[in-house]
Amino acid sequence: MKKLDGISKPxxxxxxxxxxxDNNLHYIYRGPFTHKIxxxxxxxxxxxxxxxxxxxxxxxxVYAVMVECLQNITRHQPDSDDIEAHKNGIFFLQNxxxxxxxxxxxxxxxxxxxSLKSKIDIINKLDSEELKKxxxxxxxxxxxxxxxxxxxxxxxxxxxxxxxxxxxxxxxxDEYSYFxxxxxxxxxxxxxxxxxxxxxxxxxxxxxxHETCNKNEILIVFNSSFSQAGLISLISIIDKxxxxxxxxxxxxxxxxxxxxxxIIKHGDIYDDCGKTGxxxxxxxxxxxxxxxxxxxxxxxxxxxKNRLESINHLTYDELQETYNKNLMDFExxxxxxxxxxxxxxxxxxxxxxxxxxxxxxxxxxxxxxxTIPKN
Numbered sequence: 001m002k003k004l005d006g007i008s009k010p011x012x013x014x015x016x017x018x019x020x021x022d023n024n025l026h027y028i029y030r031g032p033f034t035h036k037i038x039x040x041x042x043x044x045x046x047x048x049x050x051x052x053x054x055x056x057x058x059x060x061x062v063y064a065v066m067v068e069c070l071q072n073i074t075r076h077q078p079d080s081d082d083i084e085a086h087k088n089g090i091f092f093l094q095n096x097x098x099x100x101x102x103x104x105x106x107x108x109x110x111x112x113x114x115s116l117k118s119k120i121d122i123i124n125k126l127d128s129e130e131l132k133k134x135x136x137x138x139x140x141x142x143x144x145x146x147x148x149x150x151x152x153x154x155x156x157x158x159x160x161x162x163x164x165x166x167x168x169x170x171x172x173x174d175e176y177s178y179f180x181x182x183x184x185x186x187x188x189x190x191x192x193x194x195x196x197x198x199x200x201x202x203x204x205x206x207x208x209x210h211e212t213c214n215k216n217e218i219l220i221v222f223n224s225s226f227s228q229a230g231l232i233s234l235i236s237i238i239d240k241x242x243x244x245x246x247x248x249x250x251x252x253x254x255x256x257x258x259x260x261x262x263i264i265k266h267g268d269i270y271d272d273c274g275k276t277g278x279x280x281x282x283x284x285x286x287x288x289x290x291x292x293x294x295x296x297x298x299x300x301x302x303x304x305k306n307r308l309e310s311i312n313h314l315t316y317d318e319l320q321e322t323y324n325k326n327l328m329d330f331e332x333x334x335x336x337x338x339x340x341x342x343x344x345x346x347x348x349x350x351x352x353x354x355x356x357x358x359x360x361x362x363x364x365x366x367x368x369x370x371t372i373p374k375n
Contacts, residue, residue: 007216007282010355013293013367016212017278020223023094023205028221029237030090030213033077033106036240038070044222044233045093061160061185062100066093068157069183073106075153090210100185102161103206108179113169116179119151124164131159161185168203180207221280226263226294234260234279242288244374252288254347255370258340259292262368265340267294270363286374293367301356301364307338312351319346344370 020028029041045066046059073089089106108116126134135155158165166182182203212218219241222234235253242249260279267275277294296304314322323342345352353369 007218010291010293010353010367010369011357013278013280013291013369014357014365016221016280017223017293017365019209020221020278023209024096025209026093026095026222026224028090028092028209028213028218030210031088031219031241033070033074033089033091034240035074037237038067038074040233040236040240041070041091042066044230044237047227047229047233058100058185061162062102064160065102065157065183065185068153068160069102069104069181072153072157073104076108077106088214090213092206092209102183102185103180103203105178105180105206105210107172107176108169109175110171110177113177113179117167117169119154120165120167120181123151123154123158126158128159128162131155135159157183166203168207170207178207178210182206217282217284219281219283221278223278224276226260226267226275226277226279228264231257231260231264238281248288248372248374251347251372252290255290255344255372258344258347259290259368259370262340263292263294266296268297268300268363270295270359288372288374290370290372291367292369293365295359295363296356296366298358298362298364301366304366305356308341308352308354311338311341311345314345316346316349344368348372 020026027044029037031037042063046063070091073091077089089104091105092101092103094101094103123131123134135152138152138155154165161183163184166184168180170178170180172178180203213221220234220237222230224230235256238252238256239249242252256279263275263277263279267277270276275294277292279290279292282289282291311319311322319342323339323346326339326342341352348370350371353371355367357365357367359365
């Protein structure tokens with residue numbers, strides 16, 4: 001996996017987008033998990049991730065596995081509020097063809113690792129009928145942990161996915177390790193098997209990507225075809241995640257909408273995948289930084305670059321005047337991204353940081369970055 005660095009540059013958006021595309025990753029959530037956040041993640045998946053080719057029975061299975069996985073993270077994450085940010089849990093959703101892979105990474109105390117490994121190893125050896133009996137036995141025995149676990153959630157995930165788990169532990173310090181768990185939901189149709197070697201490669205890539213998110217304080221990444229439904233779901237997750245003054249949240253909502261609407265309205269289609277792009281948020285140095293990227297035809301880049309340079313060199317009063325003038329030009333509003341960019345410049349009160357990355361002979365990837373002070 002390519003090592004990512006240089007998040008301070010807008011071009012990082014394309015590097016991360018390419019990495020996620022290569023690994024079939026739809027989105028990443030990193031941070032504390034709450035019931036409201038897990039609900040928002042589930043809605044995002046239901047409204048904007050599942051492909052039309054995925055049979056309904058597979059969608060239901062994946063959804064059920066996600067519910068169990070997210071509840072498991074929420075139930076077993078550390079209670080302490082002083083856990084360092086780099087120890088936050090993480091959640092990924094991948095798909096290969098019409099197979100889906102639900103992957104989580106969360107903290108576990110080192111003293112509990114052997115017990116957890118033992119439970120997973122037992123589960124992995126059982127067939128569907130044996131899992132059903134084991135679930136009932138575990139439920140009746142009442143051997144629940146202090147957080148209500150006893151592996152019931154894991155057993156249920158195995159039953160619903162119909163597949164074995166892949167797992168891994170990465171030591172952080174003398175007290176904690178990361179626990180990574182991959183659950184594959186196979187298709188009802190005949191598709192090539194994903195081998196254990198491929199899964200091991202996948203989990204290693206997940207660990208490296210988790211490290212990148214920790215290093216760059218990335219909170220959430222969404223990489224898919226963008227739609228109004230996806231935008232609403234993203235706003236919901238950000239609402240639950242960002243616990244700051246109303247003015248900061250209001251500005252963030254506004255800029256998120258403007259940036260993603262730019263993809264929906266003005267992004268170009270690449271490889272018959274719709275208005276594909278990336279949006280992510282990082283939190284560092286007392287700022288939130290929003291990154292957004294989408295494909296654009298080479299024939300449009302020069303005009304857009306000139307527009308951006310013009311906007312960046314205008315004073316606040318000139319920007320306001322230009323905005324009001326363009327607002328009354330209905331043809332410009334309908335066909336050009338200029339009005340939204342002016343508004344982003346006005347609301348953020350800083351020059352727009354952007355770049356173009358050549359993709360092929362027809363398309364470039366347009367990346368934009370906006371920083372919001374927390375106070």
